[in-house]
Amino acid sequence: MKNILYILLFFFGSLSAQNEKIFDQANTLYNEGKYAEALDRYEVVLNSDKHSAELYFNIANAHYKLNHIAPSVYYYEKALALKPKDKDILNNLAFANNMRIDAIANLPEVGLARFIKKATKSLSFDNWAKLTVALVVLFVLFYLLYYFTFGTGKKRFYFVTSTLSIIFACVALIFTFYNYSLAKKNNPAIVFSQESQVKSEPNVRSDGTFVLHEGTKVQVLDSVNNWNKIKLSDGKTGWIPESDIKMLNIF
Known part of the structure; x- marks a missing residue:
């Protein structure tokens, strides 16, 4: 039994050390301006089920440098969920949000x-x-x-x-x-489709109510088949194809 425990400890220790090495390699590539290559290395760490605010933040930075609107907003939001008061994450998320097409006001609470x-x-x-x-x-x-x-x-x-x-x-x-x-x-998601037609009902034949663009944050209220009912911060609701958004609460 002890031998199995030692093997497991050695395995996880080796995996952690390997992830740290890959993470450092990605940071080096990022500092050299090789943002696409850095993303590839960050993805390797992410695919090993390592989740941290620092990893999400660096992935978001690389996407931001490559002008990838939706992924940069998405990963800044993921980082912010783990470190809600981090000033660097908040500042960079604000910059990423400025790249969005949709300017949606917040419904005031009084x-x-x-x-x-x-x-x-x-x-x-x-x-x-x-x-x-x-x-x-x-x-x-x-x-x-x-x-x-x-x-x-x-x-x-x-x-x-x-x-x-x-x-x-x-x-x-x-x-x-x-x-x-x-x-x-609280079931937030980010629009990943470059342009998505929001429908009045969960089917392609229903009338379009408004259009959303990549990087916009929405709240998912319900789901029917391959459609999600969403709500915007200004109170508007509608149905959007499930494939057009990416959930933030899934780690």
Whole structure:
């Protein structure tokens, strides 16, 4: 059994070292201005199921240098999903988006809905869940202190604190499920077709409603056969051939 474990460790260690070597070769080719050759080497690493923000970022940079609009936006978005606050990724994604033909405005969110969504996205689903558990633990702790304490002042303090803890725990739990709901509904994709006719219904005979071009980001709402129902950031919806887009959530 130990021999098998050692063999597996050696195999994965060798694979990792090989990927690092190929990644360095790709970076060297990129710095020499050989962007197509660099992409070939990056693809080798990617095909070995290695996923990292750095790899996606470098692939996007190479595509950007080659004026490949859709792939550059796609891989910057992939990198951003792994490092949401990285300034270099955000800046380069903005440059890539400027190459797109479609200029689509964002549908403004106002009032309470905007505040709740912003508050929900301030933490990840896992962190909201951890916060909920921590607040429940605090509630139990302060309630026990309240129950076994006899001093009036301390008893009042522990009662108020335990009550606030369970209230905040309930709020955190609501945010946890809402965050999970938003994540489940978030199904983004990038248009890869140079030009795609968006239809009113999922068939080629239906009327075209508008045209999208490569690099545009959409949300996939539904799928029927080889068609996907999409929604734009300005609220427009329609059906697009499945082959014209590439999903971002697939790693």
